[in-house]
Structures are given as C-alpha cells and as structure tokens.
Amino acid sequence: MAKKKKAKKALRPNIVTIDEHVLDRLYLVIDSRKGADPETSYTARLFSRGRPQIAKKLGEEAVEALIEGIRGDKAKLVGESADMLYHLLTLWAAVGVKPKSVWDELARREGLSGIAEKASRKR
Numbered sequence: 001m002a003k004k005k006k007a008k009k010a011l012r013p014n015i016v017t018i019d020e021h022v023l024d025r026l027y028l029v030i031d032s033r034k035g036a037d038p039e040t041s042y043t044a045r046l047f048s049r050g051r052p053q054i055a056k057k058l059g060e061e062a063v064e065a066l067i068e069g070i071r072g073d074k075a076k077l078v079g080e081s082a083d084m085l086y087h088l089l090t091l092w093a094a095v096g097v098k099p100k101s102v103w104d105e106l107a108r109r110e111g112l113s114g115i116a117e118k119a120s121r122k123r
C-alpha cells in the first residue's frame with residue numbers, strides 16, 4: 001500500500017501545495033519589511049512612500065507588462081510580470097489584504113464563465 005502511494009506521488013512531482021506557493025512566500029517577505037530600513041530594503045522604501053505611490057508603481061509595472069504583451073516579447077513579459085506581481089503583493093500588504101482572500105475569490109469564481117457573470121450583473 002505504502003509502495004503504491006509513493007509511486008503515485010512520483011508521478012506528480014510538479015504539484016505544489018498552496019503553502020509552498022512562491023507568491024505566499026514572497027508576501028511573507030514583503031510583509032516582514034514593514035518598518036525595515038529603506039536604505040537596505042526596496043520594499044521598505046516602497047512602504048515609506050505610502051499607498052498611493054505603491055499603487056502608482058504597480059500601474060507603471062502593469063503598463064510595462066502590457067507593452068511587452070503587445071510586442072509579444074516572451075522573456076520581457078516574464079520579467080515585467082514578475083515586477084508587476086511583486087508590486088501588487090506590496091500593495092496588498094500596504095492595504096492589509098491577505099493573499100488567501102484573493103485565492104478564495106479566485107476559487108469562488110472557478111467554473112463561473114465571465115460572460116455569464118457579466119450577464120447576471122445586467123439583470
């Protein structure tokens with residue numbers, strides 16, 4: 001029985017649990033930078049600038065990602081997407097939004113078509 005379980009696990013090596021998710025880990029690091037030294041931590045520097053500036057920075061990174069998306073440059077889009085996600089998580093931390101709230105909202109929407117959802121709002 002134990003042998004069977006082991007074999008099953010070996011077939012799914014790329015599956016990670018939500019606890020191990022890189023975004024959850026990154027959020028914890030970002031949150032831990034609150035009150036840290038802005039001279040040594042870029043995140044602390046962002047926090048010291050305040051929420052509107054963090055939001056503005058997210059907007060800039062989103063625009064850079066959209067430009068690379070339009071250009072179709074895969075490598076640059078990867079880099080800009082990472083910048084954008086980092087700044088989005090920093091904004092969540094500044095506002096007090098926990099990643100789990102967003103994961104829960106995404107899970108709630110699973111299986112719900114965007115078209116059907118939009119139509120339900122019009123009723």
Ligand SMILES: N=c1c2ncn([C@@H]3O[C@H](COP(=O)(O)OP(=O)(O)OP(=O)(O)O)[C@@H](O)[C@H]3O)c2ncn1[C@@H]1O[C@H](COP(=O)(O)O)[C@@H](O)[C@H]1O
Nearest residue numbers: 026029030033040041042043044057060082083084086087
């Ligand atoms: N993922 C990131 C990450 N992505 C992007 N960036 C920084 O975001 C900045 C964006 O670059 P820009 O050129 O747009 O901005 P800038 O000119 O440097 O700064 P501005 O004056 O325009 O705000 C760069 O300085 C990047 O290094 C990041 N900084 C930190 N992290 C993660 O956050 C962790 C904690 O970082 P520190 O807080 O710096 O210790 C790190 O270990 C990383 O895992």
